[in-house]
Every structure is written in C-alpha cells, then in structure tokens.
Amino acid sequence: MPKPGGGLELWEGGVEVGGVPEDPYQPPRSDGEPDGRLFDKHALVDIVRGWEKLRIAYKLILLLPGLGIAALWMTRQQLPAIFVVVQVVLVAIAANLAFLLGPAAELYFRALFRRGEPIGFGRMLIFGAGLVVSAGVFLVALLLGML
DSSP: OBOTTSSBOOOTTOOEETTEEOOTTSOOOOOSOTTSOSSOHHHHHHHHHHHHHHHHHHHHHHHHHHHHHHHHHHHTSOOOHHHHHHHHHHHHHHHHHHHTHHHHHHHHHHHHHSTTOOOTTHHHHHHHHHHHHHHHHHHHHHHHHHO
C-alpha cells in the first residue's frame, strides 16, 4: 500500500534502505576483506610456483625406483614389455594426481588458518610426507615384484 509520503509501506520486520525495502531473501553480507576476496592472488601464485618447483624434484626422486621396479617386473616376473609400459604410465599419472594433494593441502591451510600468509617450513613438511607415502607405494610394488 502506498504511504502518504509516496513511499511503500513495509511489511512487519522489513528494513527500508534508501526508500526501498531491503530484500529479505538475499544472503547476509560478509564482513570479510574490503574487495570481497578472502585469499590474495599473490598467495596463489606463490603456492603454484613453489609446488611446480617441487614437482620436478618429486619426479626425479621417484624416477629411479620406478624404473628399477619396471626392470624387475620385466626380468624376474617375465612380464611383457607392453604390460610394463602401460603400468608405468598409469603409475606416473596416479603419482601426478597424488602430488596435487600437496598444493591443495597448503592452499586450504593458508586460507583457513593463515589468511594467505606463507606457512614457512610447512610446505617442505607436506612435500616430505607425500614423498614418504609415494615411496611406500613403490616399496609395496617392489615387494610384490620380488615374490
């Protein structure tokens, strides 16, 4: 119903903002950063660059054991070369997917607990833990290859 002053009559509990009622179905406003971002773009660049450097080390560290296991499969187990090549490719893809858990963990840790600030030695701890898990997978493959 129009009000005598020309404005709108508000429903009970409504809030008028600048002569127009505020939409009660809109999500609440956040009191986050002034630009609305909770994470800094420079922090993302830092994470990506740091982990891409570690990816090279990760591949080089796991390359020698991986090739050794492939050689054992071909010699001791007498597996066909095509089977071993397919297995090597599948393991390489899985290793790269597993590697992505490291930057994802750092991203979440920095976003939730550090407001985008670096975690210092934490990146190397995450990398080391992932490398130990990956090496454990290679160890299991090596033990299975020796049976």
